[in-house]
Amino acid sequence: MRLSQYFLPILRDDPKEAEIVSHRLMLRAGMIRQSSAGIYSWLPLGYKVLNKIERIVIEEQDRAGALQLLMPTIQPAELWRESGRYDAYGKEMLRITDRHERDMLYGPTNEEMITEIFRAGVKSYKDLPRNLYHIQWKFRDEVRPRFGVMRGREFLMKDAYSFDLTKEDSVRSYHKMFASYLRTFARMGLRAVPMRAETGPIGGDLSHEFIILAETGESAVYCHRDLVEMAPPPEDIDYGSDLTPYVDARTALYAATEDVHEPERFEKEVPKDKQLSARGIEVGQVFYFGTKYSEPMNAKVQGPEGELIPVEMGSYGIGVSRLVGAIIEASHDDAGIIWPQSVAPFDAGLINLKAGDAATDEACEKLYRSLQAAGLDILYDDRDDRAGAKFTTMDLIGLPWQIVVGPKGLASGEVELKHRATGEKIAISPDDVTERLRENVEAAIRGDA
């Protein structure tokens, strides 16, 4: 993509309303634009990141055997009256009346709706287990939306719902999602730590939050240091196998958010040198809630003996739009964002230091074609602008690599390849940079996953 033809409304100054770094950088880098409180448009650069995150979530959900569908944003109130949550859910639920005076709502979550879909479609235990998921915009009418996409009102979420015959099977389904979440976040360059959590309005008696560590995190977290270093599951993890040992290894050590933190247990169970107190951001949560919805909504299957059995359910959320902010919170410096390769909006930026100079233009054009032919997604800054401004923009938007092309370097047969994260620069022949970059990009993506 040529920057001269792109839509990248960079802000020079820090927007006053942004209290945290991800919000500030997303506004400044032209990734989002606020439409109203807690509601954003995703501009082309931001939308590309959102898409890449969504793609990783889809791949890992599919790998774990979940089936993708899509439920609508607007739900009928009667469905929530069946489960008893319509009145229980507070003002965060956006309630709507349609032209025929029917009570509707903008879904803040989908337990009721998926239970309705399941009960209409599945009648026998032979059709279990099933895990159905979707990625859809949800709405929670936060009283004070803030922190940009981290606590917005309209937000994109992946939510999966598992259906099993027995509690034991349901825990197996829970473990699958648990393991797949660690893979999902690792592929985005994040090490997420599962922490025992409260179940809140979803209900049930087993729940874990997945927390990433970031200095600017929203809450204090306490855990055994080893949890942060544990490797994610490998690509060929067998989701058909019993993952209990895997999950046990990751839940045996102490880990708690401040809501459920027990200082005495922490001191007792975790050796001093392994005690980690940090700030954390929640990027996902999983729940087992048994028959909380299937009982009142009559979602039953015929068991092996012909008897009707309410299905055991769990639900599994990932904050897809929130992840964009969370990744920035975990990965930035004073100059701007530092994207992990797998979610970077472009693989690299190509900077023309002297647009208008025939030789530099020609070298850049040739390189741009070569990079694209190698399957790399490049943002080419072909604008007539000062070198300093170009560097500032490229650092701000945080592409993992920058290729800098100028007349001086070209005179000695060189361009510069800069690594955004480390600042490391190498001089390299224009003929070799494409292959080198391709290798670097592939290595970086492998390294995360």
Place this chain on the structure above:
Amino acid sequence: MRLSQYFLPILRDDPKEAEIVSHRLMLRAGMIRQSSAGIYSWLPLGYKVLNKIERIVIEEQDRAGALQLLMPTIQPAELWRESGRYDAYGKEMLRITDRHERDMLYGPTNEEMITEIFRAGVKSYKDLPRNLYHIQWKFRDEVRPRFGVMRGREFLMKDAYSFDLTKEDSVRSYHKMFASYLRTFARMGLRAVPMRAETGPIGGDLSHEFIILAETGESAVYCHRDLVEMAPPPEDIDYGSDLTPYVDARTALYAATEDVHEPERFEKEVPKDKQLSARGIEVGQVFYFGTKYSEPMNAKVQGPEGELIPVEMGSYGIGVSRLVGAIIEASHDDAGIIWPQSVAPFDAGLINLKAGDAATDEACEKLYRSLQAAGLDILYDDRDDRAGAKFTTMDLIGLPWQIVVGPKGLASGEVELKHRATGEKIAISPDDVTERLRENVEAAIRGDA
């Protein structure tokens, strides 16, 4: 995908509420489930089709130089007060009040919001032209929603918005979208005919609807027969060139929906043997409306002389969810849906005629692995069910190819490859069927585009 592990709630009987064939078949084939009037969940099979259609739309929009972003579903009323449309738009607009008593609405279209994004980000004529698009769920509170996804309330739409300095440039942008629409629909196996149209609530003085012909179409259409046969633009169409001649050739001949049909002109301009009266379904519409929004909303750029100039705009819609229904209306028979290859939920179905029989199971498993290894997306009916029921299901859901494997055929070293559209069957060695199918699939996709 193994059907035994899929979620495909087939209905045996015709649902009473379905008045048209696409609605009936989508419900019966387990593609959608109604949540409330005019609002549907997209079950896994339907969602796959929706996704494939969306992917084609994205590829063709990108090819034509449009930039993808994403605007939220919920918009502030004040934006619509700026353009003057808030009060003008009728009861189809779903009006919402949030917890702080602010007037919001579920976007039925996005002219105001994109104009706001544009005016905040672009200040100079040097940054023109731009075409920004998104694919998002919209809501129109139809008084009587019907025909399934063809006239639903919550629906998925691609809408693009062009910004130019002059009317002449704006018409060039209009022509790009015009040509890209013909390619887009052709890739889905549809021949769309552009017809001069009313502009309605969007406004402006130039508009075309893109109509596909189907016996069950919603309105009568009249056109010169040659328009239906005209080839779509080639893959390497140069969107940077002047497409006026291309568009002129497709607008010179008579074509009109019943709203604007002029019987006398039709008789006079179109030779008897070229007169085509048919039923049509609108799948897209393009508008040039100049400064209708940029004037009142003050979306101006600095021109070459430093003067402020309101931008010339157009908008370009494609009914993405509607297309799923429209394709079925155009392509089905008494047994069910007949998917064009490019949008088929799976490339082919694999039918095991005797699940449980060791030799048949083994042959099917081997074939299933081989087909997947060739990059084909296969729905494998591995269930223990009657052959007749399996054929009925496979015909109903309309995958373009069926591979039928049974003990008798295997004894003589053969499986059957059936073409859903023509019913043609060939006996072929299991060792050859993967390669043959791969060739057929590729040829079919090339054939449409």
